[in-house]
Amino acid sequence: MHGRIELIPIVGIGEVRPGDDLAAILGDAVEAGPDLVDGDVVVVTHKVVSKAEGAVADVGPGPDAHRSVVESEAVDVIRRRGDLVIARTRHGFICANAGVDRSNVEAGRVVLLPRDPDRSAHRIRLRLEQRFGVAVAVVVTDTFGRPWRRGLVDVAIGMSGLAAVDDHRGRTDTHGNTLDVTEVAIVDELAAAADLVMGKATGVPAAIVRGLTVPAGDGRVADLVRPADEDLFR
């Protein structure tokens, strides 16, 4: 089954502030635009999730203030070079600045990661399903670097309503070989795909991926975090 997939930006969301009802805001933007249909995956950048949840911090001026927030968000600093800190967050994510971001927020504030992004995704999903009467999935994203490649890509940091990986274990290819590639991180491919219609500088914090044959499941991004004993690069 290989149909086409559509990536649809959700426009008109505007600035999100602590205490805002993000599910309602998303729902209004969806209702005014592409609507929701069964099987849609709603992808939303954590930036607006964190803001709505109040996961922001005030910082003073200058780089030191920012750095102290990074240190407090980091469970463990993995590498440090100059101003660059690669840290492990309480979620287990290993990323620059422990996920603390100065972009797309007013001066003097920084945006942190949501405390439990899988749960954030789940709450948004339940609200959207209730309002629109359809079964959807929700993915919350952030933008991460990669150790050996320049440039950043969006990945999932929270999810609800689909499998995190498309598990090929035990399946064979058209030649009857067992597949070397066993677990495709579908949810990260969804995050990357959605970013193609979102954009960092243009105020489009959400998108719909429509037409995906979603592997059923109740995956959590927390389960994508590689445990320390499998990690060769810590």
Added chain:
Amino acid sequence: MHGRIELIPIVGIGEVRPGDDLAAILGDAVEAGPDLVDGDVVVVTHKVVSKAEGAVADVGPGPDAHRSVVESEAVDVIRRRGDLVIARTRHGFICANAGVDRSNVEAGRVVLLPRDPDRSAHRIRLRLEQRFGVAVAVVVTDTFGRPWRRGLVDVAIGMSGLAAVDDHRGRTDTHGNTLDVTEVAIVDELAAAADLVMGKATGVPAAIVRGLTVPAGDGRVADLVRPADEDLFR
């Protein structure tokens, strides 16, 4: 400018063999299906590129034979644990088994990476542009793991006809802040997106990404490889 993007599988390609004219095969499948329009990005898994170029090797039975091909493809072994070898290839990619893959090839053979995947992409692009009379981009992909996350995602290993990264350096967000995220690896997001309609087990080795506002450029994946002096995880 945020339009919709379509991900379109290219079906009907069938088995590709050494010496086959892949650009012609792709062109036939495109002509029979979605056609090509200006701005399309044609994404193709390296598996069929390598086969057409003869980048395959005969191996004897058993894991030792496979391992010896991996060692010969590896410029440098970065980590080793049990049967898992994380190696650097001559292209600079750091990946499992130096890119040597036993899936989707007849028993007793393995598929290697193309010798110069940027050039492979370029050759396919020129042929498609000539045949269809439109300007397109071509991306050649492979499936890589990530050090800190379970599951694999498709990334670009070769490209022609677009910028590798969407460079936000110096741009500001809607609040006037300079963006923290400076370089988005668009080409890797394209690779991941296309995989959503390709699939490992189903013989769909190519897809079209239609509707992307492609940053103009002549990026090469070779330029995405992080140089040793920037690499904190070697």
